[in-house]
Amino acid sequence: MDLIFARGTFEIPGLGIVGKPLLPALQRALPGKSVSAHALPSRRRTSAPSPRRPM
Structure with a gap:
């Protein structure tokens, strides 16, 4: 079985605080x-995405 886990945005690389004990x-x-x-x-984003302008 493979556990594929995405950690929280600001956690250090690896399985994160939930994945490690899981x-x-x-x-x-x-x-x-x-x-x-x-x-x-992690695809870190430190700021909110820019709002899209209506066409």
């Missing part, structure tokens, strides 16, 4: 199964 919890819940994790890269 991986071992899944591994315990699925004994005998291979569980790996993949962290998605």
Whole structure:
């Protein structure tokens, strides 16, 4: 099983504060199964997007 996880915008790279404990919890819940994790890269946006102008 693959856990694909997107962390919060301002968290450090990796699985984040939710994904880190989620991986071992899944591994315990699925004994005998291979569980790996993949962290998605964050698309950081530090400001709100510009409003679109009507055409």
